[in-house]
Amino acid sequence: MKRGHLYVIAAPSGAGKTSLLHALMRRRPGVGFSVSCTTRPPRAGEQDGRDYHFIGREEFERLVAAGEFIEHANVFGNRYGTRRSVVEAALVAGRDLILEIDWQGARQVRERLPEAVQIFILPPSRAELEARLRKRGSDSDEAIARRLGESVEEMSHWREFDYVIVNRDFDRALAELEAVFEGQGEASCRDRPELLALTRELLDN
Numbered sequence: 001m002k003r004g005h006l007y008v009i010a011a012p013s014g015a016g017k018t019s020l021l022h023a024l025m026r027r028r029p030g031v032g033f034s035v036s037c038t039t040r041p042p043r044a045g046e047q048d049g050r051d052y053h054f055i056g057r058e059e060f061e062r063l064v065a066a067g068e069f070i071e072h073a074n075v076f077g078n079r080y081g082t083r084r085s086v087v088e089a090a091l092v093a094g095r096d097l098i099l100e101i102d103w104q105g106a107r108q109v110r111e112r113l114p115e116a117v118q119i120f121i122l123p124p125s126r127a128e129l130e131a132r133l134r135k136r137g138s139d140s141d142e143a144i145a146r147r148l149g150e151s152v153e154e155m156s157h158w159r160e161f162d163y164v165i166v167n168r169d170f171d172r173a174l175a176e177l178e179a180v181f182e183g184q185g186e187a188s189c190r191d192r193p194e195l196l197a198l199t200r201e202l203l204d205n
Contacts, residue, residue, distance in 0.1 A: 001092075001093070001094045002094050003091055003092065003094065004090060004091040004092075004093065004094050004095040004096045004097065005091070005096045005097075005116075005117060005181075006034075006087060006091060006096075006097050006099060006109075006113060006115075006116040006117070007031075007096065007097065007098050007099065007116070007117045007118075007119060007180075007181065008099045008101065008105075008106045008109050008110075008116050008117070008118045008119065009021065009098060009099070009100050009101075009118075009119045009120075009121065010100075010101060010102055010103050010105075010106050010118075010119075010120055010121070010154070010161070011120060011121035011122070011154070012122075012123070012129065012147075012150070012151030012154040012155050013133065013147045013150070013151060014123065014129045014130075014132040014133040014136075014147065014151070015121045015122060015123045015129065015132075015167055016121065016123070016132065016167040016170065016173070017100070017121045017167075018100075019170070020121065020167065020170070020173060020174055020177055021033075021098060021100065023170075023174050024174060024177055024178060024181070025098075027178060028096075028178070028181060030095070030096065031095075031096045031097070031098060031181070032090065032095055032096070032097055032098070033097070033098050033099075033100065034082055034086070034087055034090075034097045034098065034099045034100075035049065035050070035051070035052060035053060035086070036052055036053070036080050036081060036082050037052065037053040037054075037055050037060065037063070037069075037079075037080065037081050037082070037083060038052045038053070038054060038055070038078060038079065038080045038081075039054075039055065039056065039057045039060050039078050039079040039080075040054075040078035041054070042054050053083075057079065060072075060079045060081065061079075063081070063083070064081070067084075068083055068084055068085065069081035069082060069083060069084065070082050070083075070084045070087060070108065070109050070112045070113055071099075071101060071104075071105040071106075071108035071109050071112075072105075072108070073102075073104060073105060082099060082101070082105075082109075084112070087099075087113075096181070099116075102154065103120075103154055103157040103160065106118055106157075106160065106161070107157075107160065110160070117162055117163070117180065118160070118161040118162045118163070119161060119162065119163045119164075119165065119177070119180060119188075120157075120158050120160075120161035120163070120164045120165070120190075121164075121165050121167055121173070122155065122158065122164060122165070122166045122167065122198065122199070122202065123166075123167060123202070124166055124167065124168035124198075125201065125202070126148070126201070126202055126204075129148065129151060129202075130144065130148060133147055133148070152202075152203055155199070155202050155203060156203055158190065158195070158199055159190060161190055162189070162190065163180050163185050163188040163189060163190060164188060164189075164190045164195055165177055165180075165188050166195075166198065176188045
């Protein structure tokens with residue numbers, strides 16, 4: 001059986017990553033999301049095995065010591081991680097998986113599974129990124145300012161990814177993302193010249 005592919009996808013908050021991934025999966029129903037482990041308790045409506053694998057801190061630390069995670073992180077006192085055995089079982093079965101994480105997790109995956117395809121989603125401008133965050137209507141001005149500050153750190157790692165897609169036009173960005181999944185993502189390679197000017201503007205403080 002043909003081995004599946006692991007796709008690592010990262011983006012700053014507000015770049016439109018989640019909307020792109022949901023649209024992609026409607027077009028490619030055979031692609032699945034990798035379900036992470038966490039030590040935090042389930043929130044209302046969350047289901048074990050669907051949203052996360054909810055495990056105790058002691059079990060999590062045992063798995064870390066055993067080298068079971070291809071990436072793991074501490075977020076606000078809770079642990080999160082992606083199990084190597086779960087990912088490997090899916091890939092061996094021929095399934096393509098999406099791992100939606102930040103640049104730090106992507107770096108860990110790169111070290112442990114260098115064959116994973118890594119994709120970064122950029123907004124077209126800082127102004128558009130802020131407008132999208134405000135359009136959500138769920139964050140205070142202080143929270144938006146914090147997210148914009150965090151986005152600069154996140155976006156500064158764009159060169160570490162194989163492909164960089166600019167979500168300027170949703171349909172075009174979706175087509176470019178799907179092309180990467182089809183093995184035809186040359187137009188989205190990170191070394192194209194036009195990215196330099198855009199990233200300078202995005203990262204200019």
